[in-house]
Amino acid sequence: MxxxxxxxxxxxxxxxxxxxxxxxxxxxxxxxxxxxxxxxxxxxxxxxxxxxxxxxxxxxxxxxxxxxxxxxxxxxxxxxxxxxxxxxxxxxxxxxxxxxxxxxxxxxxxxxxxxxxxxxxxxxxxxxxxxxxxxxxxxxxxxxxxxxxxxxxxxxxxxxxxxAPGGGSTGALLPTGRPAEPITIAGRRARLSLLDAGAPVALLRAGDLGLTGDEDPAELAPWLPELIAVRAQAAIRMGLARPGEPAPQAVPKVGIVGEPRGDRIGVRMVSMQEFHPAIGLTSAVALATATRTPGSVLAGAAAPEGPARLRLATPSGEVAVRSSLTADGAVAEVELERAxxxxxxxxxxxxxxx
Amino acid sequence: MxxxxxxxxxxxxxxxxxxxxxxxxxxxxxxxxxxxxxxxxxxxxxxxxxxxxxxxxxxxxxxxxxxxxxxxxxxxxxxxxxxxxxxxxxxxxxxxxxxxxxxxxxxxxxxxxxxxxxxxxxxxxxxxxxxxxxxxxxxxxxxxxxxxxxxxxxxxxxxxxxxAPGGGSTGALLPTGRPAEPITIAGRRARLSLLDAGAPVALLRAGDLGLTGDEDPAELAPWLPELIAVRAQAAIRMGLARPGEPAPQAVPKVGIVGEPRGDRIGVRMVSMQEFHPAIGLTSAVALATATRTPGSVLAGAAAPEGPARLRLATPSGEVAVRSSLTADGAVAEVELERAxxxxxxxxxxxxxxx
The missing domain is CATH 3.10.310.10 (Diaminopimelate Epimerase; Chain A, domain 1)
Known part of the structure; x- marks a missing residue:
């Protein structure tokens, strides 16, 4: 055949x-x-x-x-x-x-x-x-x-x-109804933002883990099992998996985001069972959306209105993302230059x- | 185009x-x-x-x-x-x-x-x-x-x-003229066989290193730098590299062979900069030839005449190899079952x- x-x-x-x-x-x-x-x-x-x-x-x-x-x-x-x-x-x-x-x-x-x-x-x-x-x-x-x-x-x-990327997989931009929620990871209390925009993502603030978001992925290897465990928990919280079922590997995307510096944000995402060499575009859409979502771990990284540009600093280089809003403040479009x-x-x- | x-x-x-x-x-x-x-x-x-x-x-x-x-x-x-x-x-x-x-x-x-x-x-x-x-x-x-x-x-x-696999790369089955020679590795005196059959190989007897040849490759990780150093030395002895030149990574193949038990030999080969998940076929040819070469680290593992069968026990399973000799005792053919x-x-x- x-x-x-x-x-x-x-x-x-x-x-x-x-x-x-x-x-x-x-x-x-x-x-x-x-x-x-x-x-x-x-x-x-x-x-x-x-x-x-x-x-x-x-x-x-x-x-x-x-x-x-x-x-x-x-x-x-x-x-x-x-x-x-x-x-x-x-x-x-x-x-x-x-x-x-x-x-x-x-x-x-x-x-x-x-x-x-x-x-x-x-x-x-x-x-x-x-x-x-x-x-x-x-x-x-x-x-x-x-x-x-x-x-x-x-x-x-x-x-x-x-x-209009919000809610594509789950029906809601914030599937748990909250822009950020507490989680314990490696004994540390951290904030977790669960968003569905482009893809369902689970974002952790690097600083909560004693990290910067600009680490070499090899340095972050000890965190991989923890992040995979976060993904499994997040999948259940977001309604993407049921307790007791095998945890999905593809959703949600899970990652660590650094402190925004101007329009630059360091980001380290996990894809399947390893760190992503750059960032998935759907994750980039979610990050752009998170910067425009009050209360999220990236809130305030972009201006609250008008079009905005973001530089996502990945292990492979910077990915530029543009976003624009509807009249009521929802994300209307997120645009990326590709080849x-x-x-x-x-x-x-x-x-x-x- | x-x-x-x-x-x-x-x-x-x-x-x-x-x-x-x-x-x-x-x-x-x-x-x-x-x-x-x-x-x-x-x-x-x-x-x-x-x-x-x-x-x-x-x-x-x-x-x-x-x-x-x-x-x-x-x-x-x-x-x-x-x-x-x-x-x-x-x-x-x-x-x-x-x-x-x-x-x-x-x-x-x-x-x-x-x-x-x-x-x-x-x-x-x-x-x-x-x-x-x-x-x-x-x-x-x-x-x-x-x-x-x-x-x-x-x-x-x-x-x-x-x-007739002998001497394909260097012109001689035993490029140094000797079936085994001394080498010091991690402070231990060991025997090293340098053969050119299928591919140039450098074989160490596991017992000389306090090993069995059936270890998990992860256990052998500390030996990797030593084996890579042996490869560099062997390349020079075999005329495959000149002193002062960068050491080749592809030749000779270097490996550790266990004590033959009947027709079974445990083997752990290095490929480029890591342990091979199984064994390269050209290395399998060299091992079969070594069992039929008097004085080598595998001498006596096969009968001195007639066709012989060998089971090479690799980390991925056993590879069966058959060899036969010419009238004057040289290896005529080495055969492997593949798919x-x-x-x-x-x-x-x-x-x-x-």
């Missing part, structure tokens, strides 16, 4: 993209296909197309949208690493940029003369995003030159805009069913 | 295979192509098709052989990880099994009714290997069931046979030249 797929880099992630008509129609069969194609059960994914890291074990199924005023629907899959399963509960901004480029490159959306707006819907969470792909002269450049922190590789410029590149078109051979 | 490639698992490695006619003819241009296709300069290889580990950053160029009595020539490339270059000095047994399967699957070698012998030449080292691919009914099974230690994934059975599987056929898009 075989399936066509396209490997696309979006920002600092690699995603295999599949068109809806090429893959099984049920979620169960689709999951079985992805688990087989990636050799997800192996922590090295040695018999499959995955890269065996959280940023290289991603996939999405892409097709024309069923919703009005939307061009493309996509279903995002975080494929297991050493676990023969897929997590369906999240979205991935880097993959969204890859999907927008793919949609234009494959003719699913016609290219406009200067740039092409692709209206995306993430069907996992219902989130709406717009991605504006650079298409000078009505085509994708063979010599693109857009860059993102975390890689020296050039790609096609894609501006990614999260629309994407098609790496390969493939026919993937699936191993025979066990 | 684009290039066709096929991703194949061989044993516990993944290799991208290219046909000679699809790739640049000069080594310089070929290296530039591989560096671009893999995004080798990035330690995460995020903008390319590589897997960013030593066992998933491999490639080979495959074509009909120019030598008599050989079917397939292949040029093996160990593609850099975080370094924009390729190491051309070595061979890879796992990739050889992948190449044999590919040669049959792509019709470069016609399939025989039961199994198909593919006569291979590694053009990097001049080594000759035969690979016998399982082809029941004259075809490659869609439901193959061969397994190797280190992965649960099934593949097509491939018997890999190294022919391989085609993962994907692709068109790879190369980034525009910098």
């Amino acid at each position: 075989q399936v066509r797929g396209t490997l696309v880099r979006g920002g600092t992630s690699k995603c295999w993209l599949f068109t809806e008509r090429d893959v099984p129609g049920t979620r169960t069969d689709l999951e079985a296909m992805l688990v087989a194609a990636y050799n997800a059960a192996d922590r090295r994914q040695i018999d499959g197309v995955g890269g065996a890291t959280s940023t290289t074990s991603k996939a999405a199924v892409v097709g024309p949208s069923r919703a009005p005023d939307v061009d493309i629907d996509y279903l995002f899959a975080q494929v297991g690493i050493g676990e023969g399963r897929v997590e369906w509960g999240s979205n991935c901004g880097n993959c969204a940029t890859a999907i927008a480029l793919y949609a234009v490159a494959k003719g699913l959306v016609p290219a406009d003369p200067r740039e092409t707006r692709v209206r995306l819907r993430n069907v996992n969470t219902g989130s709406r995003l717009d991605a504006v792909v650079s298409t000078p002269g009505g085509r994708i450049s063979d010599h693109p030159n857009a860059l993102v922190p975390g890689t020296d590789a050039a790609g096609v410029g894609v501006r990614l805009i999260f629309l 994407a590149r098609l790496i390969a078109d493939a026919v993937i051979y699936l191993p025979a069913a066990a | 684009q290039v066709r490639g096929t991703l194949v698992r061989g044993g516990t490695s993944k290799c991208w295979l290219f046909t000679e006619r699809d790739v640049p003819g000069t080594r310089t241009d070929l290296e530039a192509m591989l560096v671009a296709a893999y995004n080798a300069a990035d330690r995460r290889q995020i903008d390319g098709v590589g897997g960013a580990t030593s066992t998933t950053s491999k490639a080979a160029v495959v074509g009909p052989s120019r030598a008599p009595d050989v079917d397939i020539d292949y040029l093996f490339a160990q593609v850099g990880i975080g370094e924009g270059r390729v190491e051309w000095g070595s061979n890879c047994g796992n990739c050889a099994t992948a190449i044999a399967l590919y040669a049959v699957a792509k019709g470069l070698v016609p399939a025989d009714p039961r199994e198909t012998r593919v006569r291979l030449r590694n053009v990097n080292t001049g080594s000759r290997l035969d690979a016998v691919v399982s082809t029941p009914g004259g075809r490659i099974s869609d439901h193959p069931n061969a397994l190797v230690p280190g992965t649960d994934a099934a593949g097509v059975g491939v018997r890999l046979i190294f022919l 391989a599987r085609l993962i994907a056929d692709a068109v790879i898009y190369l980034p525009a030249a910098a």
